[in-house]
Amino acid sequence: MNKFSKKGFHSICVKDPLIDGLSSHIPPIYATSTFAYDNLEAAFDFFKSGGKTEGVYTYSRLGNPTTRFVAEKIAALEAYNIDINVFGMLFSSGMAAISAAVLATVKAGDKVLTQGNLYGTTNELLVSFLKDYGIETVYADLKDLNYVEDVIINDEKIKLIYIETPANPTLACCDLDGLAAIAQNLGVKTIVDNTFASPYVQQPLKFGIDFVVHSSTKFLNGHGTATTGIVIAKNEDEIYKRVYSIQKILGAVCSPFDAFLLNNGVKTLPLRMEQHQKNAMALAQFLTQQDAVEKVNYLGLETHEDHLLAKEQMHGFTGMLSFELKGGMEAGMRFMRGIKFCTLTATLGTADTLVTHSASTSHVNVPKEQRLQYGITDGLIRCSVGLENIEDILEDFDAALKGI
Numbered sequence: 490m491n492k493f494s495k496k497g498f499h500s501i502c503v504k505d506p507l508i509d510g511l512s513s514h515i516p517p518i519y520a521t522s523t524f525a526y527d528n529l530e531a532a533f534d535f536f537k538s539g540g541k542t543e544g545v546y547t548y549s550r551l552g553n554p555t556t557r558f559v560a561e562k563i564a565a566l567e568a569y570n571i572d573i574n575v576f577g578m579l580f581s582s583g584m585a586a587i588s589a590a591v592l593a594t595v596k597a598g599d600k601v602l603t604q605g606n607l608y609g610t611t612n613e614l615l616v617s618f619l620k621d622y623g624i625e626t627v628y629a630d631l632k633d634l635n636y637v638e639d640v641i642i643n644d645e646k647i648k649l650i651y652i653e654t655p656a657n658p659t660l661a662c663c664d665l666d667g668l669a670a671i672a673q674n675l676g677v678k679t680i681v682d683n684t685f686a687s688p689y690v691q692q693p694l695k696f697g698i699d700f701v702v703h704s705s706t707k708f709l710n711g712h713g714t715a716t717t718g719i720v721i722a723k724n725e726d727e728i729y730k731r732v733y734s735i736q737k738i739l740g741a742v743c744s745p746f747d748a749f750l751l752n753n754g755v756k757t758l759p760l761r762m763e764q765h766q767k768n769a770m771a772l773a774q775f776l777t778q779q780d781a782v783e784k785v786n787y788l789g790l791e792t793h794e795d796h797l798l799a800k801e802q803m804h805g806f807t808g809m810l811s812f813e814l815k816g817g818m819e820a821g822m823r824f825m826r827g828i829k830f831c832t833l834t835a836t837l838g839t840a841d842t843l844v845t846h847s848a849s850t851s852h853v854n855v856p857k858e859q860r861l862q863y864g865i866t867d868g869l870i871r872c873s874v875g876l877e878n879i880e881d882i883l884e885d886f887d888a889a890l891k892g893i
């Protein structure tokens with residue numbers, strides 16, 4: 490049983506377990522590669538259990554008390570108010586977690602069904618990297634549930650639906666209830682990347698999704714202090730047999746120090762998400778009134794095509810938004826040059842507001858037709874809206890828009 494379950498969401502975030510014999514109020518960072526065995530039987534039990542035995546550690550690649558309690562805490566948040574047992578495993582990055590979850594569900598000869606607007610490196614993993622290992626990826630519009638069902642019925646090699654919702658850059662959402670139902674009926678596994686929402690805003694396990702993955706580098710950490718990832722599942726064997734053995738072999742473990750930083754961030758997750766969302770809504774409303782802006786993509790606006798779906802399956806609309814400038818590439822570059830207070834960077838989920846113009850930075854080497862297919866237009870600006878005073882964010886955006 491997950492020791493964090495059965496408490497309120499905020500309480501799970503802030504309360505740490507006592508994990509040493511000294512009653513440290515804040516659990517220590519176990520900066521050790523190795524643990525001495527109490528006796529031979531304890532070591533025997535540990536190795537036999539595949540690392541599952543709580544309280545017995547041998548070697549930090551195979552398990553560490555600091556990383557373990559943080560993984561359990563985040564898993565409990567993903568299962569909050571859902572009557573399931575849940576398990577989590579921390580990784581050295583979001584990509585390590587995503588790779589492990591995918592490798593835990595498919596093998597050579599299988600196919601993955603996914604959407605075209607995935608995070609770029611996840612797309613590279615599925616489409617290019619895994620191809621060389623005999624795993625093929627098929628794209629579909631995951632919003633079209635009838636089509637998804639037909640594709641799976643007609644191709645028995647499809648063993649996994651990989652979902653990212655909300656997704657870059659337009660915050661498009663997939664229907665988690667519908668996709669999980671199809672997958673369960675047809676015996677296909679599902680993975681959801683919940684990075685953009687965080688468990689405070691969306692809990693995919695509630696809908697019957699099998700695995701949740703995060704780049705916990707983002708909202709979960711919340712301060713940009715460490716690169717980490719997590720895989721969460723309700724099936725103990727899937728975590729402690731499949732995911733654990735992949736972590737053991739590939740070795741992409743989260744360092745205890747990074748787990749400690751992640752836990753510090755998680756303590757304020759609900760407060761931060763509320764403020765991210767409040768500021769994002771205010772910025773979105775401001776942007777809709779600007780002549781230079783063609784379109785604003787924020788799930789909280791009724792004009793977003795997935796507003797109703799987001800209202801149904803999320804508890805808020807996240808701190809992410811994007812908008813299109815009428816003036817295209819030139820306007821996008823001039824806008825970015827005009828930003829003085831907010832931070833120009835491509836990451837997301839930190840305490841300060843982050844602004845990026847994909848066409849001139851992260852996607853500058855992607856052929857135009859290809860990026861346009863996924864909504865990365867010449868004038869598209871993406872923002873991860875932070876926790877500053879909203880007046881300061883608006884003043885910065887106002888000045889940058891006036892300078893276009």
Ligand SMILES: Cc1ncc(COP(=O)(O)O)c(C=O)c1O
Nearest residue numbers: 582583584608682684704706717
């Ligand atoms: C949605 C999403 N998933 C996964 C990742 C990869 O995470 P990491 O950089 O922690 O490996 C990112 C990184 O930006 C992301 O935005």
